[in-house]
Amino acid sequence: xxxxxxxxxxxxxxxxxxxxxxxxxxxxxxxxxxxxxxxxxxxxxxxxxxxxxxxxxxxxxxxxxxxxxxxxxxxxxxxxxxxxxxxxxxxxxxxxxxxxxxxxxxxxxxxxxxxxxxxxxxxxxxxxxxxxxxxxxxxxxxxxxxxxxxxxxxxxxxxxxxxxxxxxxxxxxxxxxxxxxxxxxxxxxxxxxxxxxxxxxxxxxxxxxxxxxxxxxxxxxxxxxxxxxxxxxxxxxxxxxxxxxxxxxxxxxxxxxxxxxxxxxxxxxxxxxxxxxxxxxxxxxxxxxxxxxxxxxxxxxxxxxxxxxxxxxxxxxxxxxxxxxxxxxxxxxxxxxxxxxxxxxxxxxxxxxxxxxxxxxxxxxxxxxxxxxxxxxxxxxxxxxxxxxxxxxxxxxxxxxxxxxxxxxxxxxxxxxxxxxxxxxxxxxxxxxxxxxxxxxxxxxxxxxxxxxxxxxxxxx
Amino acid sequence: xxxxxxxxxxxxxxxxxxxxxxxxxxxxxxxxxxxxxxxxxxxxxxxxxxxxxxxxxxxxxxxxxxxxxxxxxxxxxxxxxxxxxxxxxxxxxxxxxxxxxxxxxxxxxxxxxxxxxxxxxxxxxxxxxxxxxxxxxxxxxxxxxxxxxxxxxxxxxxxxxxxxxxxxxxxxxxxxxxxxxxxxxxxxxxxxx
Numbered sequence: 001x002x003x004x005x006x007x008x009x010x011x012x013x014x015x016x017x018x019x020x021x022x023x024x025x026x027x028x029x030x031x032x033x034x035x036x037x038x039x040x041x042x043x044x045x046x047x048x049x050x051x052x053x054x055x056x057x058x059x060x061x062x063x064x065x066x067x068x069x070x071x072x073x074x075x076x077x078x079x080x081x082x083x084x085x086x087x088x089x090x091x092x093x094x095x096x097x098x099x100x101x102x103x104x105x106x107x108x109x110x111x112x113x114x115x116x117x118x119x120x121x122x123x124x125x126x127x128x129x130x131x132x133x134x135x136x137x138x139x140x141x142x143x144x145x146x147x148x149x150x151x152x153x154x155x156x157x158x159x160x161x162x163x164x165x166x167x168x169x170x171x172x173x174x175x176x177x178x179x180x181x182x183x184x185x186x187x188x189x190x191x192x193x194x195x196x197x198x199x200x201x202x203x204x205x206x207x208x209x210x211x212x213x214x215x216x217x218x219x220x221x222x223x224x225x226x227x228x229x230x231x232x233x234x235x236x237x238x239x240x241x242x243x244x245x246x247x248x249x250x251x252x253x254x255x256x257x258x259x260x261x262x263x264x265x266x267x268x269x270x271x272x273x274x275x276x277x278x279x280x281x282x283x284x285x286x287x288x289x290x291x292x293x294x295x296x297x298x299x300x301x302x303x304x305x306x307x308x309x310x311x312x313x314x315x316x317x318x319x320x321x322x323x324x325x326x327x328x329x330x331x332x333x334x335x336x337x338x339x340x341x342x343x344x345x346x347x348x349x350x351x352x353x354x355x356x357x358x359x360x361x362x363x364x365x366x367x368x369x370x371x372x373x374x375x376x377x378x379x380x381x382x383x384x385x386x387x388x389x390x391x392x393x394x395x396x397x398x399x400x401x402x403x404x405x406x407x408x409x410x411x412x413x414x415x416x417x418x419x420x421x422x423x424x425x426x427x428x429x430x431x432x433x434x435x436x437x438x439x440x441x442x443x444x445x446x447x448x449x450x451x452x453x454x455x456x457x458x459x460x461x
Numbered sequence: 462x463x464x465x466x467x468x469x470x471x472x473x474x475x476x477x478x479x480x481x482x483x484x485x486x487x488x489x490x491x492x493x494x495x496x497x498x499x500x501x502x503x504x505x506x507x508x509x510x511x512x513x514x515x516x517x518x519x520x521x522x523x524x525x526x527x528x529x530x531x532x533x534x535x536x537x538x539x540x541x542x543x544x545x546x547x548x549x550x551x552x553x554x555x556x557x558x559x560x561x562x563x564x565x566x567x568x569x570x571x572x573x574x575x576x577x578x579x580x581x582x583x584x585x586x587x588x589x590x591x592x593x594x595x596x597x598x599x600x601x602x603x604x605x606x607x608x609x610x611x612x613x614x615x616x617x618x619x620x621x622x623x624x625x626x627x628x629x630x631x632x633x634x635x636x637x638x639x640x641x642x643x644x645x646x647x648x649x650x651x652x653x654x
Contacts, residue, residue, distance in 0.1 A: 030632070030633055033633065034633070057480070061479070063476060063477060064477050064478060064479040064480060065476070065479065066472050066476050067469060067472045067473040067476055070468075070472065086463070086465035087464060088464045088467055088468055092464060136640070137630070138628045138630040138631070138639055139628075142630065142631075155629075155630065155633075156630070157630055157631075158633075160632075161632065162631050162634075165631055182632060182634035182636050183634075183636050185631055186628060186631065186636040186638075187638075189639075190638065190639065190640060193640060194553075194640070198553065214613075222626070222627050222628060222629075222639065223626055223627070223640045223641070224586045224626040224639065224640045224641030224642075225640045227583075227585075227586040227620070227641070228583070228586045228587060228640050228641065231581075231582045231583035231587075232583055232587075242468065242472065249608060249611065249613070250608045250609070252604070252608060253603070253604040253605045253607065256604055256621075257568075257569075257603070257604050257605075264629070266506065266569075266623075267502060267506070267568060267569035267570065267623070268569035268571050268604075268621060268623045269623070270506075270622065270623050270625070270626055270627055270641075271620055271621070271622060271626075272571070272620060272621040272623075273618070273620040273621075274616070274619040274620060275618060276615075276616060276617055276618060276619070277617035277618070279582060279617075279618075288468070290464075290468045294468055294471035294474075294475050295475065296475075297471075297472060297475035297476055297477075298474065298475030298476075300477070303477065
């Protein structure tokens with residue numbers, strides 16, 4: 001988001017997404033279909049809950065030993081022949097990556113999916129410095145051509161319809177107008193991106209897991225775009241957050257059994273590539289990024305967010321995400337997990353996100369590493385109110401509610417007044433100051449309160 | 462202080478005390494008929510399994526699907542088909558690559574292959590079609606057993622390959638052959654008696 005322009009909040013952006021009701025229904029159903037596939041996959045493993053417990057415990061172990069594990073990882077990665085870099089901030093990360101690429105005199109780089117580089121806005125930085133970035137995941141390439149951020153961490157263009165992608169490809173890749181068959185469009189993208197792979201000397205990937213014991217980085221894709229990029233390039237740059245470390249190689253058995261099943265319902269992604277040493281003549285760089293992670297590690301309330309393995313299951317199950325779309329969250333990682341991660345980076349800018357939830361708890365129930373997402377959402381709301389990041393209308397409303405609910409007389413009087421208003425001037429309560437009245441009608445007001453009714457009908461008996 | 466020192470100091474200060482118990486890990490899953498499950502799963506994820514008695518049978522199967530002029534690279538001894546690696550072949554033009562792989566996993570149809578069996582690391586990703594050869598006796602039930610076999614192997618690069626390259630990024634419609642192979646065939650060598 002560009003600074004200077006006022007960022008619209010989640011509710012406003014969701015409102016815009018909701019203008020097209022048919023599209024919302026389609027978006028909702030498509031994501032629920034993915035959630036359903038996750039359920040089918042999970043139920044095939046009797047040990048599913050045990051796997052979740054183990055994954056959660058291993059991640060807790062990582063958080064308690066991160067300092068030592070980072071040192072182990074660094075030592076082993078260097079032993080393997082990789083260069084390890086450390087970046088405190090997104091700016092530092094972007095500069096490190098830019099300098100590596102610039103040193104090789106390269107002006108084009110292929111990049112597979114990495115939410116960290118989205119978080120750091122790496123593409124913009126590289127392009128400003130004259131380096132073209134080609135996102136090679138099909139969904140990411142689509143949103144990149146459309147000059148948009150991804151709307152989902154696993155399914156980046158889940159909000160796009162095939163007819164629109166056909167039009168986009170017609171403009172950018174020269175496919176015939178009106179073509180919307182996914183097979184034809186994918187084939188056009190394959191040819192277009194193959195050219196990019198064959199001519200790019202540098203490849204950037206994210207990393208799903210970084211193994212402390214072996215210094216290797218594991219990258220999972222279905223398309224094979226990370227592998228093609230890396231294996232054809234002279235320089236491989238891995239960009240990862242410091243929380244991606246896992247202790248031992250055998251822990252991959254647990255995480256890889258959970259990751260794809262949680263994400264898309266596949267038993268495993270097509271490629272799970274273990275990059276331990278660069279090829280002869282190839283350079284491998286690993287950039288470890290903090291950007292607020294070490295601070296979050298010190299917070300008892302929000303530390304668990306660092307356990308996330310970016311499967312996207314909480315997105316697919318969330319009734320709010322499915323009906324508001326990824327862009328309404330105005331942050332790189334949307335959905336329930338994004339709503340607890342973003343406020344730690346900028347409480348003011350993302351104060352709306354913890355409220356973009358029904359607190360139903362489904363996110364926590366599907367999370368493969370058992371992050372208490374909905375509890376953290378609730379916790380954030382309290383912290384946001386305490387720090388004055390909640391709009392005046394909400395504070396006033398809740399303040400009035402507190403007075404009414406803590407004083408019997410005010411409660412009775414208030415009830416009486418509101419019933420009269422509902423009866424005679426209902427429009428007062430459904431004005432623009434009350435967002436709850438959007439798409440809703442007031443029920444008919446009862447003549448009396450239950451207390452009045454009880455006194456009249458029962459109390460005397 | 463460098464960023465490295467700052468980050469490590471911040472992490473050390475922030476990290477919570479260790480949990481009371483070290484994490485437990487699963488010791489293997491329920492016994493399954495690994496070979497049958499593997500065949501079912503590979504089919505489900507868009508690949509195919511062909512059972513063969515010896516590597517000499519590969520050529521016959523390939524001949525049914527590929528024309529004589531197809532560009533084929535084969536690293537399997539005794540297959541008698543295609544050109545061997547290091548023969549100056551243009552990788553990008555390869556119609557089919559046939560490689561020996563390490564072992565396979567029943568629960569997810571994944572085949573493990575490391576750089577020692579890869580004449581070039583890019584081969585399994587750049588070809589139009591890929592075939593991997595494994596021994597039927599080398600199929601383990603789950604990833605738990607898979608990582609026991611991998612152990613502390615000092616491979617430089619290793620990858621699990623499960624089915625052909627695929628994407629569902631356009632309206633969740635599954636399309637095979639996103640960037641890499643459009644098909645994956647696993648040749649399963651019968652157990653030696």
